[in-house]
Amino acid sequence: MEHAPETGLTCVSCGQNSVIEIEMKLPDGTEVVFCSCHVCEARWWAKEGEAVSVDGIIGLVSD
Numbered sequence: 001m002e003h004a005p006e007t008g009l010t011c012v013s014c015g016q017n018s019v020i021e022i023e024m025k026l027p028d029g030t031e032v033v034f035c036s037c038h039v040c041e042a043r044w045w046a047k048e049g050e051a052v053s054v055d056g057i058i059g060l061v062s063d
């Protein structure tokens with residue numbers, strides 16, 4: 001069973017705080033955080049502490 005530390009983040013979708021964070025660095029050097037909620041399986045990205053859309057991240061990667 002996967003064991004991931006809880007971050008204290010609140011899910012943007014369901015409001016629970018069973019959210020895991022995975023830090024990643026984009027090809028252009030931008031540091032982003034991939035967030036995933038265990039409760040409702042919502043997934044989103046955060047950059048510099050603010051949630052960003054998946055489209056925004058894709059734009060960063062493909063440029």
Ligand SMILES: [Zn+2]
Nearest residue numbers: 011014037040
């Ligand atoms: Zn959730």
